Amino acid sequence: LDEKELIEKLCAGSENAFRYLLDQHQQRIFRACLGFLHNKEDAEDVTQEVFVQVYKSIGNFKGDSALSSWLYRIAVNKSLNFIKEKNSNGFFGTIKDALGISGASTPHSELEKKETENLLLKAIENLPEKQRIAFTLAKYEHLSYKDVAEIMQTSVSSVESLLFRAKNNLLQSLKK
């Protein structure tokens, strides 16, 4: 099944085509979400949101970029929005946290504890948004600069510049 054929079938609402899409991309999208969220349950929730969004808006996909780039774009947006929502709980979030009903993910595995305590990961979280996206896609996902540029809808030289600035900012944070 080539990409064009797959998109046509998805637009026609074929469940088999949607299952094929999930087989091909689900794990990759889950890992991309995990790269931003560092929590398995949150990454699974956001992965679900990504594919529901894909199902809803496949008709809007123009095919200007690869399907996988479009999926990554949705995953990045959903993951960052998830983080923003989680961080903007504010006063009510504090009350919920105090009552233990926040539903916020707390580290419950050794790895999640390491993630929370790791200085580099903390510094990545504090990077400006575009630098964070470029750094995570390039260094966590090991995507080529060309792929990162396609996902971010920018040029390769802009990605190089974002990564250069991201590394400098990370070093400054680590030096503190």
Next chain:
Amino acid sequence: MNCNHCSSHLFEFAENSLTGREFEAVSEHIQNCSHCAKLVAEIKSGFAVMKEEKTISADPWLQDKIIARISTREKTGAQVPVLLRAALRLSFVLVIGIATGVGINKLITTPADEVQTSVANTTGVADAEEDLSGSENTILSLNE
């Protein structure tokens, strides 16, 4: 090599992507500079956590959950507008009915049958209230 020059290569060094003279120069500097050595250790530890995290797989049922969510969405997506349309139609009929009733009452009311009309009005209002509360229940159950 000084710290400034070294720090521009620290990420590449931590990722083992430096080669030749640059690799040797950074290695030598790090052996003699605890500050840069600490930075390399932090970066390496971050990359190690990322590598470990990449071994996590999604729940094997995730695909089924996504398919189920889409199926549910399709079903409710088709039902809710129909029910909402029905509720709106019902509300519209009720509003027109009440308005017409009130209008007719005003037209035909005379001092002689004021008492009777007042009883009729009360019943009408009570009926209308009952209808409204009925429609409110429908909306509540819809929302559920």
